[in-house]
Amino acid sequence: MTAGSPWFRATNPPEPQPEPAPVPAQHPEPDALSHAVPQPAPNTVHDPIPAPRYEETAYPPSYGTTAYEPVRESPVPQAAQETPFQGSYDATYAAPYDAPYAAYDETVALRSVDTDAEPAPTPSPRPSPTPDLGPGRAERRRAAKGRGRGRRGATAPAPAPAAPAAPLSRVEARRAARARKESVGVVASRVVGELFITFGVVMLLFVTYQLWWTNVRAGQQTDQAKEQIEDAWTKGRAPEAFEPGQGFAIMYIPKLDVVVPIAEGINKPKVLDRGMVGHYAEGSLKTAMPSDKQGNFAVAGHRNTHGEPFRYINQLRPGDPIVVETQDAYYTYEMASILPQTSPSNVAVIDPVPKGSGFTAPGRYITLTTCTPEFTSTYRMIVWGKMVEERPRSKGKPDALVG
Secondary structure (H helix, E strand, O other): OOOOOOOOOOOOOOOOOOOOOOOOOOOOOOOOOOOOOOOOOOOOOOOOOOOOEEEEOOOOHHHOOOOEEEEOOOOOOHHHHOOOOOOOOOHHHOOOOOOOOOOOOOOOOOOOOOOOOOOOOOOOOOOOOOOOOOOOHHHHHHHHHHHHHHHOOOOOOOOOOOOOOOOOOHHHHHHHHHHHOOOHHHHHHHHHHHHHHHHHHHHHHHHHHHHHHHHHHHHHHHHHHHHHHHHHHHHOOOOOOOOOOOEEEEEEEHHHOEEEEEEEEOOOOOOHHHOOEEEOOOHHHOOOOOOOOOEEEEEEOOOOOOOOOOOOHHHOOOOOEEEEEOOOEEEEEEEEEEEEEEOOOOHHHHOOOOOOOOOOOOOEEEEEEEEEOOOOOOEEEEEEEEEEEEEEHHHOOOHHHHO
């Protein structure tokens, strides 16, 4: 080892260096020794551009002339940068900053330079990533308007799905099952509610049956009873007495547009519920027939449901005609008075000279009875009339029916 070696000088002081000889203003030849500090691998991301720094070659003049080469700041080990800068700077040796570095390999020892090797390619600059500055002013305004519309009724964004819950232990599962189990009060309230709903449905069906279907059915039955009565008249002489439920006459109330058969008796299922008018003809309630020369012909009928033939008899006024047709004649009565309400036990209203009617002497009267108020049977409404004409059927219909 010579005294001028730059490697590992532990005790020898540095020898004085002679003035470097001037070097022509040109780059070293390709076969010259290159002692530049190894450079890092090309990086696609540009680091801040360092200022050029020049170093003096580590070899003494005996190895050749001193040369100055530009180097870049790089993560070179400290041992490779221990040699301080000595000498003077010659601008003619400064290579352009963008000039490619000389090719090198992993060794720092002597090597032969391959003149045919191509220089290392210069890495293409990559644009630096644009920092995310967030939405602009226009985007923020549109977002604010969208939130305002959402308050006035726009659909809110769907919430994010919840994370799956952790499995429960056996004790926690039992507690959750007991919590989900309905209490006795809840079950009882549900049962009571269902019973009320069922009861309401049944009541609705019952009301529909009473107010609609019974009238439909009674209309069919009264038409059939009227045909039977007319057929019996054409076949022969009517009997002196009629069986309970047997029809024997037809009543007309022109003002109310009522045409209804009259049957014997006031039996509810056999007479009244079939849409017909019943004649009081049993026991102490027995009354006269229209053909009798003296007496009170009393009848009863429904005001609501089952054909409701007497529903509007409260609208009759004195002088309104009521006609009863039998096999032999037409009997015309004129309405005389009305009793809006009385007790069901007041049977005196159907006496031969009915009390409260205004009649004071025996005569040929008619009495219509029905329930009141509507849709109840608490009281009775009474309408009285007096016969004004008896006309044989052979002479045709009376004026009350013709007009």
